Amino acid sequence: MNKKCLAVILGIIFLAVHPGSSNSQSSSEEYDVVIIGAGGGGLSAGATLARAGKKVLVLEQHSKVGGYMTNFQRGPYSFEVSLHAMDGLDQDGMTRMTFAGLGIIDKVKPIKLDPMYRAIYVQAFA
Numbered sequence: 001m002n003k004k005c006l007a008v009i010l011g012i013i014f015l016a017v018h019p020g021s022s023n024s025q026s027s028s029e030e031y032d033v034v035i036i037g038a039g040g041g042g043l044s045a046g047a048t049l050a051r052a053g054k055k056v057l058v059l060e061q062h063s064k065v066g067g068y069m070t071n072f073q074r075g076p077y078s079f080e081v082s083l084h085a086m087d088g089l090d091q092d093g094m095t096r097m098t099f100a101g102l103g104i105i106d107k108v109k110p111i112k113l114d115p116m117y118r119a120i121y122v123q124a125f126a
């Protein structure tokens with residue numbers, strides 16, 4: 001799953017639990033929770049709290065949500081900022097459990113990737 005797809009999914013999650021949300025909020029409204037930052041963590045927290053019945057406001061300074069799960073264009077090239085792959089989508093994985101808890105696991109189609117790298121740790125001192 002690429003970042004653009006994940007950002008769209010997270011946006012869908014937020015809109016699913018906030019169907020009446022808009023950009024113009026009255027300053028007199030009260031919220032149970034205000035979340036600063038609409039990255040993956042902020043959107044997940046906001047969606048989880050909203051599904052639990054809390055009135056949530058998520059604030060983001062950027063023109064789009066997703067935080068590090070975004071990309072940008074330079075000429076004909078598209079660059080991912082950070083997220084290249086996501087783990088935890090196997091049967092007992094934490095990401096799968098989070099998506100299931102948010103009610104979106106049936107909307108996600110994981111693609112198994114070949115390993116991108118291998119880490120070898122050498123114990124320097126015994």
